Amino acid sequence: MKKYTAEFVGTFVLVLVGVGSAVLDGKALGPVGISLAFGLALVAMAYAIGPISGCHINPAVTIGLAVAGKFKWASVPGYIIAQIVGAIAACGVLLLIAGGVAGGYDPTSTGFAANGFGDHSPSGYGTLAAFLTEMFFTFVLVLTVLGSTSDKAPGGFAGIPIGLALAVTNFAAIPVTNASINPARSIGPAIFVGSWALSQLWLFIAAPIAGGILAAIVYMMMRE
Secondary structure, three states, rough: HHHHHHHHHHHOOOOOOOOHHHHHHHHHHHHHHHHHHEEEEEHHHHHHHHHHHHHOOOOHHHHHHHHOOOOOOHHHHHHHHHHHHHHHHHHHHHHHOOOOOOOOOHHHHHOOOOOOOHHHHHOOOOOOHHHHHHHHHHHHHHHHHHHOOOOOOOOOOOOHHHHHHHHHHHHHHHHHHHOOOOOOHHHHHHHOOOOHHHHHHHHHHHHHHHHHHHHHHHHHHOOO
């Protein structure tokens, strides 16, 4: 139970800070600021809850670790449920905060930093571009997790490269899809936006998971 609670809390913090930076001050921060918010939040959580749960806080990471034989499949469903619930809870709190502005806040009309493609891509990118973006940038993140947490990696430093990997992948992915790289991060806002966000949600579940699996396969091919 402690591990599942840690995953809930870690995902809650990541989504609250990352999506919150986009929703509350996205125009001022821009893609770089939002990317750093996600990355630095992940670094913080890696050290805060990493010793408890491993700080997956991302279903694609959990599945990638399981495929690579570094995590028990029996624990995968519980971790993913905790991550999704944490993301939804964070978006619920964020919506209450955003609603305090004069005139209120409508997640459907503003988009609530939900992930999208086609007409809902920040720069108009289509389905294939969005899928490849989410798949291969998640691949980068999960491969970094696998490598930096290996027995031969320097101890105590994994949180830094993992956080940096999330930040730099967000740099590139935000113009294409608003940068998911994490199905839980996508599910949270989509629940409150509804309509188009829910209809496009499949891509932001399938592509990151595919990227996580690909990273696991490549990692197993490379390791001794």
